[in-house]
Amino acid sequence: MKKLMNFKGLLLSGMMMLGMTAFAQDGASTTENYDQGFRLGFGLNGGVTTGDYFNFALGGDVRLQYDLSQRTSLTLTTGYTHLFGEDNVPDLGYIPAKAGFKAFVWGDRFYVLGEAGAGFAVTNDYNETTFLWAPGIGYANDVIDLSLRYEGANDFKTDQVALRIAYGFKL
Template identity: 65%
Template structure:
């Protein structure tokens, strides 16, 4: 339980840092017009659960991102994730549906991301739906995105540390 509390503190600290960075931007007196736009990204995810219930995780996702400013975006993410178990035990596959906030904190390429949503179990007789939350950090350029995140699945009684590699483009 102490580990979960520490991770939550880390998540809120990263989220607060993102807001402070955005709020501390200085006005140079010039009006800069930023074209708000949508982006679409396709990612592959590999993860290691932090407990002993599952051995590893693999998934894919689609993320729709709307840029509010050059340094702040909102996101919607869905896809499929499979948590693999050992021999003679059914794996758990689920569909995550998450909404999030992404804040670029350094050189418009390094970011912090916080997402919350639900995970809908769809395989092997599992029928639970869980609340999930996922703080993360990453690097993105015009087309490529690499991030590291922690994901907690409350009702599935597990969590994972996952690496996401993605390709994205403007719509």
């Protein structure tokens, strides 16, 4: 448990340091004539869990993104995540509903993302709702979005480290 807490602290510290560099860029701004707008992305997720009750996670999501500038965006993400239980532990499926902030920190391709929201259990005997928080890093171009995130789900007694592969487009 102590190793997990150290991992969480290290991951959060790294995300904060990367996020601070997003606003410490030199040079003239290229956002004067930037056309703000919406993007929509459809993603597949696969990950490993860090708890004692589940083996791995699979899911899909839909992310709506509003570009504030060329380097910053607001996000809303929902979908479905299925956690596969160990031995006699039943599987758990939940619907995440998260809001977040995305900042490009290295050129216009690499970003950090922070999301927070709720996870609503929808399978078996689980009837809980949990707080979700998810820092992540990723790479995006006009259509492909690849990211790695840590997602904490306290009341489900597990967390996950997941890879997301998504297809996105402007609306």
